[in-house]
Amino acid sequence: MTKPWLKTMAVLSAGLITVLPAIAQDTANTEISGDISVWTWPNNDRTFEALLPAFAEAYPNINVEIQGYPTANDAYLNTLQRGMLSGSGPDVAMIEIGMMALLRDRPQWVDLSQEPYNAGEMLGDFAEFTVNNVTLDDGKVVAMPKHTGPGGMFYRRDIFEEVGLPTDPEAISELFSDWDAFIEEGQKLVVPNERWVIGNGEEIVRAMMAQAGVSYFDEEGNLQFDHPVFREALEKVEVAADAGMISPFAAWTPEWQGAFQRGQLATVMYGNWFGGLLKRAYAADQEGLWGVASAPALEGNRSFNSGGDYIGILETSDNKEAAWAFVKWIVSDEASLKQQFQSDDLYPAYNPAGDADWMNFEDPYYDGQNVNEIFAPAQKELIPFVLHPLDSVAANAMRTAVDNIARDIMSVDEALASAKETVQARM
Structure with a gap:
């Protein structure tokens, strides 16, 4: 059986794009609390740190510790693999697209298709190729698509x-x-x-x-x-x-x-x-x-396409509920996606963002070009x-x-x- 993420997609027709659902906006949830750690690489660590005040408005009782390791495919990759094997990794970890095939079959990832995450209910709103990249043969979803790199x-x-x-x-x-x-x-x-x-x-x-x-x-x-x-x-x-x-x-x-x-x-x-x-x-x-x-x-x-990244939860996490709240907010909440796009030009994998005003504007850096x-x-x-x-x-x-x-x-x-x-x- 050919794995679904290996199927080469046909060119998508713009005519197939219909009205997109509204971008998610999480409301404050004081029921979810605890500490979580997030591992990533520069400059993603800076991006996440800048997002924490906005995340705290939705989840005021979740404390997030961000740790950045140099270069996605070098020090970070090696550190993450050691952490996964030893059971000492973070609650949440990033995956760069070039490392996805190397990491996605590892059993240490939480299956986000299962309860209580039910990621399958969300994935229809993400760019199709990004969904294929995180979905295994048996339907396991190892991470959520975060950003892409249209060139x-x-x-x-x-x-x-x-x-x-x-x-x-x-x-x-x-x-x-x-x-x-x-x-x-x-x-x-x-x-x-x-x-x-x-x-x-x-x-x-x-x-x-x-x-x-x-x-x-x-x-x-x-x-x-x-x-x-x-x-x-x-x-x-x-x-x-x-x-x-x-x-x-x-x-x-x-x-x-x-x-x-x-x-x-x-x-x-x-x-x-x-x-x-x-x-x-x-x-x-x-x-x-x-x-x-x-x-x-x-x-x-x-x-x-030139680049892209994903974000998942490790089985060793002691607070998967809080970890999922962070992951879901990062990849689909409007406050998160808007800030990441406007501050770092990170292109959302989340399709509903594509029609947002904050992604379609006359950018002065490009002499007013959208x-x-x-x-x-x-x-x-x-x-x-x-x-x-x-x-x-x-x-x-x-x-x-x-x-x-x-x-x-x-x-x-x-x-x-x-x-x-x-x-x-x-x-």
């Missing part, structure tokens, strides 16, 4: 204007109609050794494989590096690198982060959440200079990834392949063969 192309309006390219999102989407056009037109944005079009070639590969509906592994667990889209994407990286479009900075390093502040990167392709980093960290003083356009298309598809006009269609039309426990291994191997090609260390053939060998050694 787009963030771009510097002023840099585009400087070189004579359009600055309007629709015009840019038309100009960068596909990846060949992105490379051809994008070269105009380059200032050799001073300014680049994109931070790293991995952004191109991730978007193209998602647009093609191809994951690192197929539904049967076979590595898919031989799929033509990987070669096509890496060839685009090679051409872009030869044209001086890709920066020399490794993603997430201080040098890469500083490049945004210095105006050295004209575009970046990530999920909606990246806007929160621009606004509050990487480019906080650049209000009005950024816009968001659709990503270049692959065979007509511009949509891709960026949800880009991200909402991306969410509806994306083809979800098939998740696999070795996704992080495959992602690291592909990242190395991209770097070796961009730096002219290996050919596309050599880089693909090396990446394939690296992953197969772990299978």
